[in-house]
Amino acid sequence: MQVFDLAKSTLRELNQALHNVQNGSNETAWEVLNPKGSHAVAAGVDAPISVDVRGSVGYYCGGMNSEATITVHGSAGPGVGENMMSGSIVVKGDASQYAGATGKGGLLVIEGNASSRCGISMKGIDIVVHGNIGHMSAFMAQSGHLVVLGDAGDALGDSIYEAKLFVRGNVKSLGADCIKKEMRPEHIAKLRDLLDRAGVKDVKPEEFTRYGSARTLYNFNIDNADAY
Amino acid sequence: MTYQNPPTKPRYSATFDEYTLSEIRRAAATGIYDIRGAGAKRKLPHFDDLLFLGASISRYPLEGYREKCETSVVLGARHAKKPIELKIPITIAGMSFGSLSGPAKEALGRGASLSGTSTTTGDGGMTEEERGHSQTLVYQYLPSRYGMNPRDLRRADAIEIVVGQGAKPGGGGMLLGQKISDRVAEMRTLPKGIDQRSACRHPDWTGPDDLEIKILEIREITDWEKPIYVKVGGARPYYDTALAVKAGADVVVLDGMQGGTAATQEVFIENVGQPTLACIRPAVQALQDLGMHRKVQLIVSGGIRNGADVAKAMALGADAVSIGTAALVALGDNDPRWEAEYQALGTTAGAYDDWHEGKDPAGITTQDPELMKRVDPVAAGRRLANYLKVMTLEAQTIARACGKNHLHNLEPEDLCALTIEAAAMAQVPLAGTSWIPGKNGF
Numbered sequence: 001m002q003v004f005d006l007a008k009s010t011l012r013e014l015n016q017a018l019h020n021v022q023n024g025s026n027e028t029a030w031e032v033l034n035p036k037g038s039h040a041v042a043a044g045v046d047a048p049i050s051v052d053v054r055g056s057v058g059y060y061c062g063g064m065n066s067e068a069t070i071t072v073h074g075s076a077g078p079g080v081g082e083n084m085m086s087g088s089i090v091v092k093g094d095a096s097q098y099a100g101a102t103g104k105g106g107l108l109v110i111e112g113n114a115s116s117r118c119g120i121s122m123k124g125i126d127i128v129v130h131g132n133i134g135h136m137s138a139f140m141a142q143s144g145h146l147v148v149l150g151d152a153g154d155a156l157g158d159s160i161y162e163a164k165l166f167v168r169g170n171v172k173s174l175g176a177d178c179i180k181k182e183m184r185p186e187h188i189a190k191l192r193d194l195l196d197r198a199g200v201k202d203v204k205p206e207e208f209t210r211y212g213s214a215r216t217l218y219n220f221n222i223d224n225a226d227a228y
Numbered sequence: 229m230t231y232q233n234p235p236t237k238p239r240y241s242a243t244f245d246e247y248t249l250s251e252i253r254r255a256a257a258t259g260i261y262d263i264r265g266a267g268a269k270r271k272l273p274h275f276d277d278l279l280f281l282g283a284s285i286s287r288y289p290l291e292g293y294r295e296k297c298e299t300s301v302v303l304g305a306r307h308a309k310k311p312i313e314l315k316i317p318i319t320i321a322g323m324s325f326g327s328l329s330g331p332a333k334e335a336l337g338r339g340a341s342l343s344g345t346s347t348t349t350g351d352g353g354m355t356e357e358e359r360g361h362s363q364t365l366v367y368q369y370l371p372s373r374y375g376m377n378p379r380d381l382r383r384a385d386a387i388e389i390v391v392g393q394g395a396k397p398g399g400g401g402m403l404l405g406q407k408i409s410d411r412v413a414e415m416r417t418l419p420k421g422i423d424q425r426s427a428c429r430h431p432d433w434t435g436p437d438d439l440e441i442k443i444l445e446i447r448e449i450t451d452w453e454k455p456i457y458v459k460v461g462g463a464r465p466y467y468d469t470a471l472a473v474k475a476g477a478d479v480v481v482l483d484g485m486q487g488g489t490a491a492t493q494e495v496f497i498e499n500v501g502q503p504t505l506a507c508i509r510p511a512v513q514a515l516q517d518l519g520m521h522r523k524v525q526l527i528v529s530g531g532i533r534n535g536a537d538v539a540k541a542m543a544l545g546a547d548a549v550s551i552g553t554a555a556l557v558a559l560g561d562n563d564p565r566w567e568a569e570y571q572a573l574g575t576t577a578g579a580y581d582d583w584h585e586g587k588d589p590a591g592i593t594t595q596d597p598e599l600m601k602r603v604d605p606v607a608a609g610r611r612l613a614n615y616l617k618v619m620t621l622e623a624q625t626i627a628r629a630c631g632k633n634h635l636h637n638l639e640p641e642d643l644c645a646l647t648i649e650a651a652a653m654a655q656v657p658l659a660g661t662s663w664i665p666g667k668n669g670f
Binding site: 058059064078220 | 376381416418423442448452
């Protein structure tokens with residue numbers, strides 16, 4: 001276990017050390033102490049290592065993560081896992097705005113609640129939120145899955161493309177071009193897999209409602225101008 | 229017709245001119261605003277309204293073919309471990325693969341590399357042909373984040389965070405479905421054939437305090453190696469420049485309203501933003517007020533066409549300039565050789581701007597496999613290199629005439645203005661006077 005104390009070392013030293021890990025290295029387990037809200041903790045990691053962050057982090061923790069498994073034992077500020085490519089990030093507490101923004105792949109799990117714009121512009125990432133999500137979540141979401149065990153705020157999935165949204169609780173309102181959709185067997189299977197990977201127990205996929213794009217705004221048409 | 233009843237000639241309105249009338253008729257017929265490419269086409273105060281004074285008794289010139297006039301520029305030395313050095317201070321602006329064809333992007337890379345300068349990706353990610361043929365490649369970090377990934381960030385030579393562009397400060401983009409080929413769709417993670425909206429705001433930050441943290445994150449991901457540019461449209465150049473510097477930018481790219489776009493509403497292009505000429509001095513003032521002029525470099529774009537424009541922008545305080553539209557013309561855009569096809573599209577060579585429709589006869593702003601064959605990337609790259617060489621020689625010619633042994637030594641005192649507007653915007657005296665509008669109480 002490599003232990004890195006941010007009370008004694010700098011963020012730059014931490015991230016450089018994480019970036020220096022070569023594939024096949026024995027340094028596969030890392031622990032970060034005293035993050036104290038630091039920004040960009042473990043951003044840009046590109047190796048199959050585990051990073052346990054003991055405390056809460058600021059903006060962009062695990063940004064652009066590739067392959068690493070990052071666990072935040074606290075809450076995360078805005079943009080946790082932004083543009084992540086692969087691997088996984090687990091936030092044991094709550095997450096602020098833009099969790100998983102533009103993510104291309106991998107799995108982001110928020111064990112608490114996520115704030116507004118969760119999964120904004122997501123492009124392939126899978127996000128599982130144990131609690132609730134705020135307004136404008138999955139705005140312009142292109143692909144991937146957003147699973148919410150609690151409720152969703154206003155304007156869920158506004159201007160959504162091909163991302164699939166599964167909400168177990170209530171949706172305050174749907175955004176432009178986002179509609180309720182049928183849960184087919186392939187969706188149940190996918191959801192079961194995501195819940196399993198996110199460590200969710202005692203919750204059945206059948207309890208969720210699927211939302212996605214009505215695809216009416218895919219090509220500009222002046223008759224749709226009122227929708228914007 | 230008799231003397232007692234003399235006729236008057238038909239009189240056209242200056243307000244309701246021929247173009248305006250045609251636009252009203254078009255709008256009435258279609259119910260859709262006009263979308264087009266390129267930048268502002270209206271007449272604006274511009275570099276043509278400035279003149280160099282040249283050497284005289286109080287200034288002595290350098291010998292045209294004997295004495296050296298340097299042109300190199302270093303970008304990004306403020307924070308980046310690996311700043312970039314360009315041989316000439318004329319870079320190629322960001323233009324997307326998607327809006328431009330693959331061969332056109334390759335040609336831009338080839339031309340820039342032959343000239344020792346950089347080219348820039350666009351709203352569609354980095355292509356192999358562009359990376360492969362560009363010695364120095366600037367990777368744009370845009371609100372859409374189409375194709376954004378850490379591997380490309382790390383193999384870029386610099387990173388440009390795009391906040392806005394001159395043609396549409398405050399606006400996003402739209403790539404219409406007809407240009408979404410399989411390859412473009414895959415790069416942008418969207419279905420083929422649908423309109424692709426590029427957001428006008430970044431999805432994970434708002435405001436200068438957030439931008440500072442975003443820049444920190446990108447620096448951390450790239451181990452502080454890459455110069456980070458911040459590109460803004462010509463909206464509030466003093467404050468935008470100051471805030472970009474405060475947020476940690478190495479380079480500020482400032483794009484005036486003549487700067488082009490792939491596709492935006494005509495009303496946006498012609499009515500939002502400031503002319504390039506009006507943007508430079510406030511931006512330079514911001515840098516000077518912060519003690520950062522020449523430490524944070526300023527790249528100016530929007531309507532740069534020749535070496536005189538380059539020299540004038542630099543005399544006003546820019547460290548370098550960037551060209552987009554002019555580079556496309558050098559590749560072959562709007563070439564009269566395709567006049568018959570322009571006519572068939574209802575336009576004419578020199579006026580074609582429906583770049584979003586993907587029918588470009590020159591094969592540049594298209595994804596049509598047949599049309600894009602018309603661009604030979606090697607020959608087009610050579611034309612761009614020739615053009616860049618001419619611009620550089622022209623700028624050097626002017627600088628020597630002003631007694632300068634480096635383009636960076638040009639200064640506002642080398643200039644006068646032909647119009648009061650240009651004198652006020654460029655803050656140089658009206659020709660024949662010592663009057664700078666707005667200065668010294670006048």
